Amino acid sequence: MSPYEHHETAAKDRISMGQKFAYGLGSIVNNLLGGAIGFMSIVLNVGLGINPALVGTLQAIPRFTDALTDPVMGYISDNTKSRFGRRRPYIFFGAITVGIVFALMWQLPSGHSEMFYFWVFLGGSILFYFCYTVFATPWVALGYEMTPDYHERTRLMGVMNFMGQFAWISLPWFYAIMENDRLFSDSVEGARTLAIVIGIFVAVVGIMPAIFCRERFVAHDEDEKKKSNALHGLRENVIAFFKGLVITVKRVEFLKLCAGTFFLFNGIMLVGAFSSYITIFYVSGGDTDLGARYMGLFGTINSISTLGAIALVTWISAKIGKRRTFILATFVTLVGSLLKWFCYDPITQWKVLIPAPFMAVGMGALFTLMGSMIADVCDLDELETGERREGMFGAIYWWMVKLGMALAFGLSGYLLNATGFKVELGGAQSSTTFLWMRAVDVVIPAVAAGISILAVASFKITEEKSYEIRQELEKRRGAPAAESVPI
Amino acid sequence: MKTWSNYLSIGFASLFLITIACQTLTDEIVGKKPEDTKIINITMIAKSSANPVFLSARIGAEDAAKDLSEKYSSLEVNIDWRTPLREDAKEQAERILNAVQDGTDAILVSCSDENILTTAIDEAVDRGVPVMTFDSDAPNSKRFAFYGPNDLEIGENVMNELVNFMGDQGQVAILGGNPEAPNMQKRVQGVQNAAAKYPGIKIVGVFYNPEIAADAAAEVLRVNKTYPELKGWAMVGGWPFFNDTLLNKLEPGKIKIVAVDALPVELPYIEKGIVQLLFGQPTFKWGKVSVEKIIDKIYLDKDVPVINEMKLIPVSKANLGGWSRQLRAWGYDGIPVRYLKM
Numbered sequence: 042m043s044p045y046e047h048h049e050t051a052a053k054d055r056i057s058m059g060q061k062f063a064y065g066l067g068s069i070v071n072n073l074l075g076g077a078i079g080f081m082s083i084v085l086n087v088g089l090g091i092n093p094a095l096v097g098t099l100q101a102i103p104r105f106t107d108a109l110t111d112p113v114m115g116y117i118s119d120n121t122k123s124r125f126g127r128r129r130p131y132i133f134f135g136a137i138t139v140g141i142v143f144a145l146m147w148q149l150p151s152g153h154s155e156m157f158y159f160w161v162f163l164g165g166s167i168l169f170y171f172c173y174t175v176f177a178t179p180w181v182a183l184g185y186e187m188t189p190d191y192h193e194r195t196r197l198m199g200v201m202n203f204m205g206q207f208a209w210i211s212l213p214w215f216y217a218i219m220e221n222d223r224l225f226s227d228s229v230e231g232a233r234t235l236a237i238v239i240g241i242f243v244a245v246v247g248i249m250p251a252i253f254c255r256e257r258f259v260a261h262d263e264d265e266k267k268k269s270n271a272l273h274g275l276r277e278n279v280i281a282f283f284k285g286l287v288i289t290v291k292r293v294e295f296l297k298l299c300a301g302t303f304f305l306f307n308g309i310m311l312v313g314a315f316s317s318y319i320t321i322f323y324v325s326g327g328d329t330d331l332g333a334r335y336m337g338l339f340g341t342i343n344s345i346s347t348l349g350a351i352a353l354v355t356w357i358s359a360k361i362g363k364r365r366t367f368i369l370a371t372f373v374t375l376v377g378s379l380l381k382w383f384c385y386d387p388i389t390q391w392k393v394l395i396p397a398p399f400m401a402v403g404m405g406a407l408f409t410l411m412g413s414m415i416a417d418v419c420d421l422d423e424l425e426t427g428e429r430r431e432g433m434f435g436a437i438y439w440w441m442v443k444l445g446m447a448l449a450f451g452l453s454g455y456l457l458n459a460t461g462f463k464v465e466l467g468g469a470q471s472s473t474t475f476l477w478m479r480a481v482d483v484v485i486p487a488v489a490a491g492i493s494i495l496a497v498a499s500f501k502i503t504e505e506k507s508y509e510i511r512q513e514l515e516k517r518r519g520a521p522a523a524e525s526v527p528i
Numbered sequence: 529m530k531t532w533s534n535y536l537s538i539g540f541a542s543l544f545l546i547t548i549a550c551q552t553l554t555d556e557i558v559g560k561k562p563e564d565t566k567i568i569n570i571t572m573i574a575k576s577s578a579n580p581v582f583l584s585a586r587i588g589a590e591d592a593a594k595d596l597s598e599k600y601s602s603l604e605v606n607i608d609w610r611t612p613l614r615e616d617a618k619e620q621a622e623r624i625l626n627a628v629q630d631g632t633d634a635i636l637v638s639c640s641d642e643n644i645l646t647t648a649i650d651e652a653v654d655r656g657v658p659v660m661t662f663d664s665d666a667p668n669s670k671r672f673a674f675y676g677p678n679d680l681e682i683g684e685n686v687m688n689e690l691v692n693f694m695g696d697q698g699q700v701a702i703l704g705g706n707p708e709a710p711n712m713q714k715r716v717q718g719v720q721n722a723a724a725k726y727p728g729i730k731i732v733g734v735f736y737n738p739e740i741a742a743d744a745a746a747e748v749l750r751v752n753k754t755y756p757e758l759k760g761w762a763m764v765g766g767w768p769f770f771n772d773t774l775l776n777k778l779e780p781g782k783i784k785i786v787a788v789d790a791l792p793v794e795l796p797y798i799e800k801g802i803v804q805l806l807f808g809q810p811t812f813k814w815g816k817v818s819v820e821k822i823i824d825k826i827y828l829d830k831d832v833p834v835i836n837e838m839k840l841i842p843v844s845k846a847n848l849g850g851w852s853r854q855l856r857a858w859g860y861d862g863i864p865v866r867y868l869k870m
Binding site for chain 2: 220221222223322323325326327328330331387388465466467468469470471472473474475
């Protein structure tokens with residue numbers, strides 16, 4: 042097959058628009074849950090008086106518990122055999138429980154000590170993240186296995202990512218809603234009510250993928266036999282879990298995708314705060330209102346561009362393949378990062394908006410193509426090990442994303458201090474400080490995007506290779522059918 | 529192609545719905561005011577409307593009024609600007625009483641003369657109108673709070689920074705303004721207190737001026753001639769640099785100079801290295817912070833400290849660009865583009 046010839050997706054491999062939409066609803070819930078705590082945590086400081094450092098600790102600790110719960114959940118889901126499938130029961134009950142826990146964890150009573158709130162919220166957070174894992178890990182894995190087709194996977198991930206953006210668009214409104222004195226007496230009451238609304242939304246919308254999506258794979262029968270003896274099963278499961286974990290993290294093609302994601306995503310996240318500071322204090326000269334307006338416009342352009350980029354990337358990838366599309370999109374983001382150097386202009390302030398669409402392309406492509414490419418890795422893994430481990434791959438991948446994000450947020454504060462930024466000076470920072478801030482904001486994402494391109498450049502699963510793997514697998518175990526009993 | 533038209537249809541429909549939802553939400557959050565909205569009129573009386581520092585303070589006050597009106601759905605804050613064209617304490621006192629008569633809800637004033645204004649402030653308070661002072665206080669009046677700098681600390685900082693530039697040996701002259709003004713007296717006292725810590729520093733004198741640029745510049749040149757060994761100037765105000773008289777008459781770096789105030793007109797002195805450091809007053813905050821304090825007191829019923837200290841910002845060659853942009857953001861005009869690009 043020449044590089045310009047492509048496989049057409051067979052009708053049996055296509056996922057109906059309804060199923061794609063149902064899976065995409067899971068993405069809204071997933072992003073909403075992932076971002077809501079961060080956007081609502083300001084209430085812990087402003088409304089309940091918890092020290093900002095403790096609020097940061099509250100957000101960091103669950104990242105470490107995730108390190109254990111995510112892969113375990115991936116393993117459990119991969120090895121579950123039920124008439125409803127290996128993913129859907131967890132998605133169904135996970136969505137309901139995480140919705141309930143989210144609503145409850147914000148019902149904090151007034152008039153208690155700082156440490157009371159810290160411990161109560163920490164307990165709630167750990168339980169929340171546990172339930173979130175029960176929902177999210179099987180949901181992610183479900184996406185990897187909904188179709189065996191190279192291109193249809195990208196289309197599914199495109200719809201998923203597209204719909205998931207609506208959660209990110211709504212999240213910045215949360216503080217304004219909680220603080221609105223026409224709706225609530227104070228931000229704490231606002232958080233209580235908003236949490237209930239989000240909880241209900243999550244429970245209702247989050248079960249949609251479980252109800253409407255279909256699974257294609259079931260766990261192997263021999264695994265089931267092992268679990269018949271509880272003690273024997275426990276020991277075997279622990280061994281199998283660690284064996285699976287090691288195989289997963291040693292899978293070179295998977296590591297390339299992880300590295301590609303880690304650098305691109307966290308390179309941008311790391312300097313996210315810098316862009317705001319530069320826009321407010323350098324471009325707008327300390328005029329917070331003007332800076333906020335530019336930030337708002339930047340966010341709007343970025344969101345709209347991301348939606349466009351997702352559609353474009355999904356289309357291009359069917360023409361030139363996933364790896365090339367990823368490299369192209371990441372290169373556009375690299376160019377966008379470099380453009381910032383010229384567009385941070387205190388004289389022509391509107392130029393700060395120019396890089397927004399460029400930055401959106403890489404991020405739009407990232408989670409569209411990576412999900413699809415991990416699904417291809419799962420096929421390769423099955424070919425070489427005989428097991429399907431979507432849950433484990435998804436869990437480790439997303440844990441890496443979450444951990445990287447937490448590290449990036451933590452590190453950005455230190456980086457800002459290192460530039461010499463002093464908040465009491467407002468816009469009157471020294472020229473050297475502004476130079477360093479701009480340099481960090483431009484160089485880190487650009488270098489990170491470069492490393493990301495290098496990491497993915499040698500990814501070996503091309504379209505042709507993917508179809509070869511699929512043929513081999515189907516020769517071995519037959520074609521997986523979309524099945525499972527409706528919930 | 530059909531699939532793609534489906535995607536696009538869903539995409540645009542979703543965008544449309546979200547836009548409508550956001551618009552409705554925006555209207556709900558920041559939109560129309562209810563009928564029982566509380567309207568608070570704050571009368572602002574600065575020293576002189578011809579002075580750009582007070583125009584910047586006005587912009588800060590109006591900015592705070594706008595923000596507070598947006599934040600609280602049942603509140604509308606208006607700024608009633610009644611500043612005389614030129615400094616005139618009697619005129620200020622008259623305007624305070626007129627504002628009370630017109631039914632103002634609060635008064636914010638920078639006192640040109642403490643004694644004259646104290647009577648007017650007390651009368652306003654006695655008639656139920658809370659008064660707050662900024663920049664220049666009337667500490668013996670019934671005003672509930674003051675927002676401004678700690679003048680003693682300003683003087684100390686001027687001297688300490690001067691020592692950083694010239695070393696702790698040599699002759700130093702102090703430039704004062706109106707010798708009767710309490711804030712000027714405190715600043716000069718602060719310089720003297722700090723100088724006392726350096727045995728090698730000799731204060732050759734405190735030289736007062738009528739706070740007019742030409743007079744202040746002439747005094748500086750006269751003192752420089754009288755004391756040829758002079759190593760530093762500690763200026764508690766920036767009057768000699770309020771025009772360009774000295775730009776070509778002082779040799780950059782020969783005598784180290786630290787002064788208070790960093791208005792746009794003074795910035796070329798920093799650029800040329802004639803002045804090593806200026807302490808800039810965030811004049812925008814005079815209005816911004818004071819209006820917030822008034823609303824805290826009369827609308828939110830919060831405790832407001834009597835003295836609310838404003839910190840000055842050191843301005844040197846290192847942050848000339850940043851300070852210039854900050855001044856522009858605070859409403860100052862005429863800042864050279866080359867500074868804004870720094």
